[in-house]
Amino acid sequence: MRKKKEIVLTILAIIIALIFMVPLFWMIMTSFKNDFEAIAGGLNWIPKEFTFENYIYTLQQTTEVPVFRWLFNSLFVGIAGTLIIVTVDAMAAYGIARLDVPFKKFLFPMFISTLMIPFVITFLPLYMQFSNMNLLNTYGALIFPYTANAFGVFLLYQFFKSFPKELEEAAYLDGANKWKIFIKVVLPSSKSIIWTLAIFSFMQIYNDFLWPLVATRSPEMRTLTTGIAVMQQGSFVSSYGKLMALTTLATIPILIVFLIGQKQLIKGITQTGIK
Amino acid sequence: MAKSLSKERQKQQRISKFTSFLFVLPYLTLFSLFLLFPLIYGIYISFHDYNLLAVTHNFIGLENYVDIFTPDTSLNTQFFRGLKNTLQFVVYSVPLLVIVGLSLALLLNNLPKRLTGFFRTLYFIPYAISVSVVSVIFLWILDTNSGLINKYIMEWGGTAIPWLTRQPYAWIAIVIATLWWTIGFNMIIFINALNEVPDDLYEAASIDGASAWDKFRHITIPTIKPITLFVTITSTIASFNIYGQPHLMTRGGPGNSTEVLLMGIVRRAFEQRELGQASAMAILMSLLMITVSVVQFRLANGKKRGES
Numbered sequence: 247m248r249k250k251k252e253i254v255l256t257i258l259a260i261i262i263a264l265i266f267m268v269p270l271f272w273m274i275m276t277s278f279k280n281d282f283e284a285i286a287g288g289l290n291w292i293p294k295e296f297t298f299e300n301y302i303y304t305l306q307q308t309t310e311v312p313v314f315r316w317l318f319n320s321l322f323v324g325i326a327g328t329l330i331i332v333t334v335d336a337m338a339a340y341g342i343a344r345l346d347v348p349f350k351k352f353l354f355p356m357f358i359s360t361l362m363i364p365f366v367i368t369f370l371p372l373y374m375q376f377s378n379m380n381l382l383n384t385y386g387a388l389i390f391p392y393t394a395n396a397f398g399v400f401l402l403y404q405f406f407k408s409f410p411k412e413l414e415e416a417a418y419l420d421g422a423n424k425w426k427i428f429i430k431v432v433l434p435s436s437k438s439i440i441w442t443l444a445i446f447s448f449m450q451i452y453n454d455f456l457w458p459l460v461a462t463r464s465p466e467m468r469t470l471t472t473g474i475a476v477m478q479q480g481s482f483v484s485s486y487g488k489l490m491a492l493t494t495l496a497t498i499p500i501l502i503v504f505l506i507g508q509k510q511l512i513k514g515i516t517q518t519g520i521k
Numbered sequence: 522m523a524k525s526l527s528k529e530r531q532k533q534q535r536i537s538k539f540t541s542f543l544f545v546l547p548y549l550t551l552f553s554l555f556l557l558f559p560l561i562y563g564i565y566i567s568f569h570d571y572n573l574l575a576v577t578h579n580f581i582g583l584e585n586y587v588d589i590f591t592p593d594t595s596l597n598t599q600f601f602r603g604l605k606n607t608l609q610f611v612v613y614s615v616p617l618l619v620i621v622g623l624s625l626a627l628l629l630n631n632l633p634k635r636l637t638g639f640f641r642t643l644y645f646i647p648y649a650i651s652v653s654v655v656s657v658i659f660l661w662i663l664d665t666n667s668g669l670i671n672k673y674i675m676e677w678g679g680t681a682i683p684w685l686t687r688q689p690y691a692w693i694a695i696v697i698a699t700l701w702w703t704i705g706f707n708m709i710i711f712i713n714a715l716n717e718v719p720d721d722l723y724e725a726a727s728i729d730g731a732s733a734w735d736k737f738r739h740i741t742i743p744t745i746k747p748i749t750l751f752v753t754i755t756s757t758i759a760s761f762n763i764y765g766q767p768h769l770m771t772r773g774g775p776g777n778s779t780e781v782l783l784m785g786i787v788r789r790a791f792e793q794r795e796l797g798q799a800s801a802m803a804i805l806m807s808l809l810m811i812t813v814s815v816v817q818f819r820l821a822n823g824k825k826r827g828e829s
Binding site: 251252254255256258259262265266267268269270272273276284285286287289301330333334337338340341342346347348350353357362363364365366367369371372373374375390391393394395396399401423424425428438443452454455457460468470471472474475478479482486489490496497500501502503507508513515516 | 536537538540541542544545547548549551552555556558559560561564566595612625628629631632636638640642643644645646647648649650651652654656657659660661662665666667669672673694706709710713745758761762764766769783786787790791796798799800803804806807808810811814
């Protein structure tokens with residue numbers, strides 16, 4: 247009876263998994279078809295003529311599709327943004343949770359209340375701000391707006407609040423100052439939660455769409471997500487083979503990050519979900 | 522002597538507070554520059570006649586807001602058309618995002634333990650992909666002439682469905698793409714919530730001869746209620762923010778029927794170049810979103826109090 251139920255559910259789970267995988271499988275298979283086969287070729291799950299021409303074209307036409315530049319931009323912006331977020335959020339969260347920061351009774355609620363504020367309210371003034379300073383189309387414009395988000399401060403604050411005081415006290419008695427304790431005692435014990443924040447931040451920045459779309463104009467400052475959008479409405483509009491080669495290339499790095507960091511990501515989602 | 526000691530202590534305290542403040546200073550700076558300042562600046566812009574091409578931007582008070590609520594102005598049309606379309610998407614997507622998310626979590630929880638992790642990863646993978654990749658994939662799968670779905674429909678003797686160029690198909694296409702992309706997030710939250718339902722409750726119910734359905738209705742549902750509400754709120758906010766899918770899949774069509782509010786704001790700002798009007802639209806949209814989430818939150822807490 248129990249066995250039978252398990253078998254039925256497993257079959258159901260496999261069917262749903264297939265539905266989830268079809269779009270990705272179709273993307274990868276289309277990327278190996280020539281344009282004619284992609285558009286005309288009937289129900290060909292596996293390409294009749296397996297070709298690498300879409301990848302070769304996408305990777306070689308660097309003036310039309312600067313894939314490597316876009317990949318570099320996305321990775322650079324994602325990594326730099328993540329490093330800044332992790333550093334400043336950890337410091338701020340620790341300060342507020344554990345140190346005698348002046349006005350913290352006022353600062354912390356102010357940070358947290360902005361979690362309710364949607365991005366739509368700040369993206370136009372941010373655009374004007376960077377435009378006034380002539381900084382649109384720069385890495386600064388692509389990085390800094392993400393670093394103001396209070397999510398990380400909130401996440402780490404909860405962790406530091408419940409961090410055992412004894413470790414810090416022992417270090418204080420040994421004569422260490424706040425910075426030393428923060429770097430030598432607190433941070434090493436917070437690796438897991440910091441990884442969680444890092445993966446969240448990286449995925450958000452790497453995959454973001456609207457902000458990089460309005461903050462960049464020139465092709466060489468595009469990120470992968472906005473570059474794909476430009477190609478889809480531009481010269482790749484009728485060549486799905488090439489478009490799929492481009493999206494496959496764009497998806498590989500983030501998929502690797504996702505599969506490696508999945509556990510941390512799930513942990514972060516459930517931790518924020520409970521509160 | 523005592524006085525100088527307390528002065529010494531005061532000085533130490535000041536130094537200590539100062540060094541502590543240095544911990545918060547970097548974030549506070551970024552927060553002020555890229556969140557607090559734009560917030561105020563946005564309100565300022567919304568009070569001005571702010572055309573991007575004009576040299577001067579006159580203060581016009583609440584005129585942009587008044588225009589939004591004045592019937593038959595182009596601003597009024599764009600705002601309420603966008604609002605109507607966004608609300609449609611919220612109504613179509615949120616119940617599915619919650620129910621399908623919970624269903625997948627229930628399915629995974631009842632699988633043999635060693636399979637759970639594998640399927641969880643598979644269902645969760647699309648969440649890692651960017652909206653432009655998701656949109657391009659679904660554009661291709663739902664293409665009228667050579668898309669995968671229509672190829673099958675025609676193979677089986679049906680007529681091709683114009684997924685992206687006719688309603689209600691355009692909404693169906695956008696909702697399906699959104700579900701595929703984001704459902705894993707809600708599923709993960711529900712899996713965690715289901716794991717926290719105490720086992721002894723189920724055991725006690727089994728002894729009393731309760732059926733699986735009884736247990737689900739009287740134990741699972743009440744226990745996960747707060748999480749269900751959390752998922753509903755976050756899904757509502759996410760659905761309000763929809764932009765990429767209609768921008769890339771339907772470009773707001775057919776006939777502006779999927780021109781969502783955020784898309785209207787972007788067009789107002791960068792096509793009509795009326796930044797003041799666009800800012801007023803953005804502020805109203807934000808106020809609406811904040812109100813909706815506060816109401817949902819209150820509703821949740823009110824109910825909780827009523828139960829206890």
